[in-house]
Amino acid sequence: MAPQPALLDHAPVGPSSADVPWSDTSTLHDLARMHAISADAVGQLVMPPDWSARWTTAWRFGRTLVGCAVRDLGEVDLLSSVPVRRFSWRTDQWHRPGLGYLVSTERHHGFESFEEELLLLAADFSCSLVEALAQPFRLRFRSVNGSVEHIPDYLLLTDGTPWLIDVRPSERIEPEDDIKFAAAAEVALVAGWNYAVVAGWRDHVVGLIDTFSAGRRRLTDPLQLQEQLLLAAEDGPQPFGTLVARCSLEAVARAHAMHLLWHRRLGLQITGPLTDASTIRRSPSRRSTSGSWWQ
Structure with a gap:
């Protein structure tokens, strides 16, 4: 499982910073409620010594779907990719998709729920967002129950280390979701990215x-x-x-x-x-x- 990145350990500057953060030096940890991936979920992953060559990702470039082993993610032209799965709008769907404008990129980005819209707004507030890639790739990996697929919600490119992020309210996280999150964390570690599951936001x-x-x-x-x-x-x-x-x-x-x-x-x-x-x-x-x- 990926180690905790430095961002999560950073303490904001200011009086009573241990208890009350300041907005100008707030971190993702200060603002979001993060889901902790269970050790049981990590134990469900099938990870032989060559797992990074066996686990694969699929990226979309225009209309072309391109496969890439996890170990080769550093070779992907991230900025040329498009969402691997199309956003859909239907009158009978439960979630609420839409487009949100970001000052950081000066254009609109897709989201599939109110929770994802909040993440985009908060990422824009970071003042260091370079690009937000929605549904960046499809991950195929193996668990003890067989082959599993997962599409992370966002890959956020920043002026530092990229962030792979899944967004799921804590009350909606099922055991099978936890396994997918554990796999995404391992992929992020290999690629040199940070990873987080945003399960909610702190008060106010x-x-x-x-x-x-x-x-x-x-x-x-x-x-x-x-x-x-x-x-x-x-x-x-x-x-x-x-x-x-x-x-x-x-x-x-x-x-x-x-x-x-x-x-x-x-x-x-x-x-x-x-x-x-x-x-x-x-x-x-x-x-x-x-x-x-x-x-």
Whole structure:
């Protein structure tokens, strides 16, 4: 099974960081509830010494399906691939597919459920996403019960190590799913990727990221309100209402504060929904792309 990557061990900077993370230095572990793959599921995998040559993946390039052994994943042209399985829309289906726009890639990406849509939005918030590949490949592996297939939900390419991610609410994870997740984790380890199963989100995270996303697009700033916000934040953590009131035009400053929160130049202590009483600080990194999700 793949070891825990450094991202999951990273502790955010700031007061009471062990208990209350800041949004500007938050990691995937701070925001998401991760499913722990059981040792029993790993034990169900059939992994002879040459398993990475026996286990295969199938990738789609245009209309062409191309097979690749797990051991050769480093040779795949990831950016030229398309989803291995088409998204479908039907009036009688239970899940909710759609297209979500990401600022990081400046285009829409497919999702098959509300949970997957949340993952895309959260990945966009990381400020280091380069590409999001939905349903990137079909994995065929062997378990003690025979041949099994699994299509991971996303391969997220970042400015660091790629992330292979499955999204499944914890109450919907069955034993057979756990075996598939265990296999995907082994594949990610061989390919040099990180792997995670996102089973939910921590308290207030969904609402906060959705709120920040209102300011994610480029903003003109003729009144230099962003500079005023950052200068005021130099005085240390303070209530959101106090911070914006120190600007020359408070109502407009609120919109620019959202923009700075999304781009992690300001940080919010994740203790509840955003209100005037929420604690805000200037990011210690002082970088507009200071996403620590993937580090």
